[in-house]
Amino acid sequence: MSRLYRFSVIILTASLLGVFFWKSLLATQTRPERDLRERLVMAHKILAMEGLIGPFGHVSVRSTDKAKFFIARHESAIQISLEDVVEVDNNITPQLAKERDLYLEVFIHSSIYTRHPDINAVVHTHSPQAVALGTLRVPGNQIFPTTNPGANLGNFISIFPEVGLVRDPEKGFRIADALRAQNGILLRGHGAVVVGHSLEQAVLRAIYLEFEARTQMESRKAGEPVFYTTEESDLFKDTRAIEHAWHYYEEKARRDKN
Numbered sequence: 001m002s003r004l005y006r007f008s009v010i011i012l013t014a015s016l017l018g019v020f021f022w023k024s025l026l027a028t029q030t031r032p033e034r035d036l037r038e039r040l041v042m043a044h045k046i047l048a049m050e051g052l053i054g055p056f057g058h059v060s061v062r063s064t065d066k067a068k069f070f071i072a073r074h075e076s077a078i079q080i081s082l083e084d085v086v087e088v089d090n091n092i093t094p095q096l097a098k099e100r101d102l103y104l105e106v107f108i109h110s111s112i113y114t115r116h117p118d119i120n121a122v123v124h125t126h127s128p129q130a131v132a133l134g135t136l137r138v139p140g141n142q143i144f145p146t147t148n149p150g151a152n153l154g155n156f157i158s159i160f161p162e163v164g165l166v167r168d169p170e171k172g173f174r175i176a177d178a179l180r181a182q183n184g185i186l187l188r189g190h191g192a193v194v195v196g197h198s199l200e201q202a203v204l205r206a207i208y209l210e211f212e213a214r215t216q217m218e219s220r221k222a223g224e225p226v227f228y229t230t231e232e233s234d235l236f237k238d239t240r241a242i243e244h245a246w247h248y249y250e251e252k253a254r255r256d257k258n
């Protein structure tokens with residue numbers, strides 16, 4: 001038996017075992033869990049297509065086990081597939097995060113899931129107009145919405161004043177607390193964090209935030225924007241037509257791929 005032949009047999013056997021192992025792993029996942037992972041992959045595709053995440057930025061969804069969440073391993077958004085999705089404990093430590101090759105800023109997600117039991121999905125973007133909006137000096141460090149999509153973020157959106165990345169749970173908790181029951185927060189000079197009761201809702205709110213930011217940056221240049229009052233923004237408290245909008249973006253992402 002030639003060396004080359006033996007080498008080929010070893011490689012083939014290892015590949016077949018790898019495929020078998022991966023298929024077995026997928027088969028052991030319960031259906032709701034599998035659905036969550038598949039929708040998380042689609043969420044990455046939609047957010048990347050809309051230019052909200054790219055080499056940086058991430059999205060997660062709470063697991064069926066409430067003390068855990070699903071997030072992709074450290075990869076850029078367009079490369080993420082089902083096998084990159086991992087389940088992480090809400091109390092993940094910096095040491096464990098490093099060992100598991102998770103995003104540096106995974107603590108944005110873990111801290112929000114720990115602090116807010118009603119939140120089931122988190123999106124973190126470095127989307128350009130949201131970054132611009134978060135650089136403004138505004139009273140009380142609060143931005144008020146000027147559009148219907150923007151009002152989906154809540155009555156206002158706070159600007160978290162600390163600059164720099166979120167490398168530890170402590171800073172994650174400060175952001176989680178600063179959310180103040182709203183649906184998003186701007187991180188000064190950095191990006192945005194948007195949350196939802198569902199993955200679909202969080203993804204749509206991330207898209208709506210960038211729309212609001214783009215519109216508001218333009219209107220601030222042109223004149224004095226009129227902000228929604230609390231009563232007006234309350235009209236959009238529950239995002240309408242989540243399913244309809246999600247299907248639109250899902251289909252757009254599928255066509256975009258082909």
Ligand SMILES: [Zn+2]
Nearest residue numbers: 105126190191
């Ligand atoms: Zn970031």
